[in-house]
Amino acid sequence: MSRVIGPSSENTRSAVLDLIRSGGVVSRVDLVEASGLTAASITRIVKTLIAEGMVVESGFGDSTGGKRPTLLELNSASRFAVGLSLDDARLTYVVTDLAGNLVGRLVSKGIGGTLPSVVVGRIRDELEVLLRQLDIDRGDVIGVGVAGAGRLDATGGILRSSLSATDWEDFDVQEALEAASGFGVILEKDSACAALGEFWVGRIPASKDFATLYMATGIGLGIVIEGKVYGGSSSNAGEIGHMILDVNGPDCWCGSRGCLEMLAAPLSVVRHALTDPQLVETLGLSGDPSELRLDFALIGRAAAQGDEACVALIEESATYLAKALVSMANLMDLDHLYLAGPGFADAGAIYYRIVRDHLDRLTFMRSVHSVHVELSEVGLESAALGAAAVALQTRLTPHQASASKVRRAV
Amino acid sequence: MSRVIGPSSENTRSAVLDLIRSGGVVSRVDLVEASGLTAASITRIVKTLIAEGMVVESGFGDSTGGKRPTLLELNSASRFAVGLSLDDARLTYVVTDLAGNLVGRLVSKGIGGTLPSVVVGRIRDELEVLLRQLDIDRGDVIGVGVAGAGRLDATGGILRSSLSATDWEDFDVQEALEAASGFGVILEKDSACAALGEFWVGRIPASKDFATLYMATGIGLGIVIEGKVYGGSSSNAGEIGHMILDVNGPDCWCGSRGCLEMLAAPLSVVRHALTDPQLVETLGLSGDPSELRLDFALIGRAAAQGDEACVALIEESATYLAKALVSMANLMDLDHLYLAGPGFADAGAIYYRIVRDHLDRLTFMRSVHSVHVELSEVGLESAALGAAAVALQTRLTPHQASASKVRRAV
Known part of the structure; x- marks a missing residue:
């Protein structure tokens, strides 16, 4: 690990979480070295992450002279992300853990010519069904990433006209879905999601x-x-x-x-x-x-x-x-x-x-x-998996979050 | 200024130089803040840069309680870079100071069908003439950037066949020019140089x-x-x-x-x-x-x-x-x-x-x-000015050096 985190970074906490995620199993000393933060800062941040259940202690590393360091690991199963591919022919939902591993899926019929508001209502219901089936608590879902076709509006959340779905031209998907579902929603282009999916899956x-x-x-x-x-x-x-x-x-x-x-x-x-x-x-x-x-x-x-x-x-x-x-x-x-x-x-x-x-x-x-x-190899789920990765990356690594996130922060 | 420099960065010195360049007039305290380095490190690095003549002290800033801070500034005229556009129709040489300001130029006939070795000999001579005219000491030239057409070879320094100059297919321009001129030479595509030129000129x-x-x-x-x-x-x-x-x-x-x-x-x-x-x-x-x-x-x-x-x-x-x-x-x-x-x-x-x-x-x-x-607006000199910027950027900001530089370091 060699990423350097600025001492004044606003995203320090999530950056430390990402160092733990990408490092696999790391000690606090590793984190000090990789982050450039002080030992005291690392101790404080790790304490919060453990209290929130997102990080767990997992045994001891080799001693380098003093006492053996405690090892830290991402508690993948502590939180979940939802990815949704909003496609003409089918809606594909996936649920992943914090590490991006698939833990469940649901496929339903596509947008076709259906009105946006109707689709949004259906998504709200189908999300409920999926989480209930998987026995996942709503509070453990960090967010919903949505992969859509067409242009994104500069103000965020709107999919500009695509070939077959002009009703979406001025519809704020992000806002409507957030209001209906109660989850944080982030919209990204399907092609960008598919690319991020490949990357996050680790190939x-x-x-x-x-x-x-x-x-x-x-x-x-x-x-x-x-x-x-x-x-x-x-x-x-x-x-x-x-x-x-x-x-x-x-x-x-x-x-x-x-x-x-x-x-x-x-x-x-x-x-x-x-x-x-x-x-x-x-x-x-x-x-x-x-x-x-x-x-x-x-x-x-x-x-x-x-x-x-x-x-x-x-x-x-x-x-x-x-x-x-x-x-x-x-x-x-x-x-x-x-x-x-x-x-x-x-x-x-x-x-x-x-x-x-x-x-x-x-x-x-x-x-x-x-x-x-x-x-x-991700197949039909690549956009949905990538959308879940967008949600994860937005929460875990906002310092390198998706393009949409950056856009919305402007 | 908000760039963060890692304490273990190999390019710390040049990064500090770049902070001074891009900051215009800055104090040591500004540098500590912008770089994330300790006051002791900044003091040591600035001392070297002043000793080399690349940075000068230029008065005092406002007090924030204690004694007034000394201000630092890039000594633009302390070093020079050469940019050369290697073009079919004409060779364009420019000399710039450390800030990228044009201090001299020379235009001569282009490559045409001339053999690479002949062109290299001519460049060596014309460089001598130009520096003599401008009364610039060879030792004050930090390097020569060359803008060329065609593909760059992955091993660096070679311009792969372009439309009209196949003799260049296997000719290592960079090596030959370094040997002939005695200067450090860095080769970049003309289009990349032109883009960097626009940027460096500050538009x-x-x-x-x-x-x-x-x-x-x-x-x-x-x-x-x-x-x-x-x-x-x-x-x-x-x-x-x-x-x-x-x-x-x-x-x-x-x-x-x-x-x-x-x-x-x-x-x-x-x-x-x-x-x-x-x-x-x-x-x-x-x-x-x-x-x-x-x-x-x-x-x-x-x-x-x-x-x-x-x-x-x-x-x-x-x-x-x-x-x-x-x-x-x-x-x-x-x-x-x-x-x-x-x-x-x-x-x-x-x-x-x-x-x-x-x-x-x-x-x-x-x-x-x-x-x-x-x-x-840079006109006919855009590639040559950009090539000088490549030389400057390679020397002043290797942490964000040109693509070629990165390629050669692999």
């Missing part, structure tokens, strides 16, 4: 910058720099879905032409499939906009099973995605990339193959270093 | 993230995050020139198709102009690849004066550039952008107008915030 060393491409109904990129989600000027970094890939391509609802989302997202794949009557019949595509993700899943599954027409459709989508990722890798010079989200649930292997091939052959820096690409 | 507050698009023969982006150039995994972040804008566009030498550089860079503009015999004659275009930048300047000047054919050519280039910048703004969610480099010297106003219009109309976040765009 990636803190020193590595990386990006996670998240595909659900839309396509977003979560960028993690030095262990923090990179938010940009309004917490909206990562809008790779509106990277222009074909200046002469189809009009996009954002105002540009030939954006990645218009060429590669589920909507585009399904739209192409619907022009083939035989495919519509064989797969049983509904063509109903509210069933878009289901239709996309049918195409993805058929592609995974080798249906030629479906393989071609997915390969086309994957090729556009790969080109956007080559451009992104050229711009950001990243060497680690993860593909996550429900969009990769069915035909992920095809996307992976084509993305990897493009990155190997075409990145500008290929003679100097390759770009490592992986399908996320 | 941009340290808290602002921003990007500088640099156009010379190629097109690159320098990204500054929290006051540091963002380097990515191999110090090569910012290759917006190889963002794919037209998947069906012309083949690019990098392996992709329809890259920004193929559509918007001087080479593309000149190539289009050469297909118009009347334009070739009116403007006196040479069509000689080694005179590419001169031909581009002729077109730019004619466009600035309203020649319709030339306006159309520049507008086409600017439109592609603007679309790449919209994509970049969507990805990075930046709100400040600068256009810099010799590519904007002649028709900068046309580029500016079209880029601003696109950013206003088309960025994904336009309903939440605009993107402020400006033509760099």
Whole structure:
């Protein structure tokens, strides 16, 4: 450990908690060394954390001359965080302990065309059910992280219009959910959550910058720099879905032409499939906009099973995605990339193959270093797990909290 | 001032120097407060800096009860840094003082097709001439920063192949220049230098993230995050020139198709102009690849004066550039952008107008915030001034040194 904490830091307490969390098992002497705080300060802070049950003493370390030091450990089971992925096709709730370990989950139907206020009421009820099932006391929940699609408003808490859910344009999700549930709520973009989820789950060393491409109904990129989600000027970094890939391509609802989302997202794949009557019949595509993700899943599954027409459709989508990722890798010079989200649930292997091939052959820096690409192992829960991590990070490590948190503090 | 310096930091001395530089006029008590170091450490470090002539005492501050504190100030004129822009069309040398103020300049002919070893010999001689003219002692030069085009090799000091100068592919510029000149040399990408130059010159507050698009023969982006150039995994972040804008566009030498550089860079503009015999004659275009930048300047000047054919050519280039910048703004969610480099010297106003219009109309976040765009005021010297800033930052603030420095320390 080598992080240095300023003696005047306002976040000293949470920073010490984070040193204990990231250190695994540490002594008070370790904490003095790692924090730069005085022994007296550490003793005082640790005492409070133990009294609150968040830290426990766990035996003794080796003596370095004097008496053997008492070891400290995070009491993971003392508190819980909730993560919720607010998605068109399904709502995914996860509950994690203080260390980010999954302790429970609940999946219910998605937003679809439902009004925000109705969705919020349902979330309140479903949260109650989930906590009751897990026998978790409300008072032990440190907060709820919410992963949503679309733009975040600079004032926080509002998801600006996304493709299919314009009712959300001026709705303050954060405030409404806080009022309904009584929990502290923090909203973050789904792609940023997915990236943070990968990091918090511990697959990636803190020193590595990386990006996670998240595909659900839309396509977003979560960028993690030095262990923090990179938010940009309004917490909206990562809008790779509106990277222009074909200046002469189809009009996009954002105002540009030939954006990645218009060429590669589920909507585009399904739209192409619907022009083939035989495919519509064989797969049983509904063509109903509210069933878009289901239709996309049918195409993805058929592609995974080798249906030629479906393989071609997915390969086309994957090729556009790969080109956007080559451009992104050229711009950001990243060497680690993860593909996550429900969009990769069915035909992920095809996307992976084509993305990897493009990155190997075409990145500008290929003679100097390759770009490592992986399908996320966190699977369908990556955004929800990441949202729980946002809640944890906001509470445990506000000195490196999520972009939204910083935004709201302005 | 609120930066916190770790008591065990290896860079304590330079960090204190930087606190004095950025603080303007400060007392030892201010330094204790800002650094978190003990009064004894500050006294010792300041004593060394004064002995070396880099810091001077400059009067007394107000008393806060006891005796009035002595004030300290950076002795800007005590040392110098050299910045060199290694460009196809011209070499630009600048000399700055410790505060980054310009104290002298020299411009000579560019790299063109000249062999690297010949260029290095010439740089050695021209450096001698410049320092002699300015009456600067070699011993007072803290280092030479070099801004170059192309990729940096992960091992440092090598500029990987750029469009027109493949002889540089395996040539270690940094080592060769150090050996020839006897100065410490640090190599950085021209776009990163241009961005750092804007920052160091003080137009941009340290808290602002921003990007500088640099156009010379190629097109690159320098990204500054929290006051540091963002380097990515191999110090090569910012290759917006190889963002794919037209998947069906012309083949690019990098392996992709329809890259920004193929559509918007001087080479593309000149190539289009050469297909118009009347334009070739009116403007006196040479069509000689080694005179590419001169031909581009002729077109730019004619466009600035309203020649319709030339306006159309520049507008086409600017439109592609603007679309790449919209994509970049969507990805990075930046709100400040600068256009810099010799590519904007002649028709900068046309580029500016079209880029601003696109950013206003088309960025994904336009309903939440605009993107402020400006033509760099530093002008043709922005890369060279930035390279001097790289040398200064490496010496004065190694704890936040340039990406290259970090890379070389690995």
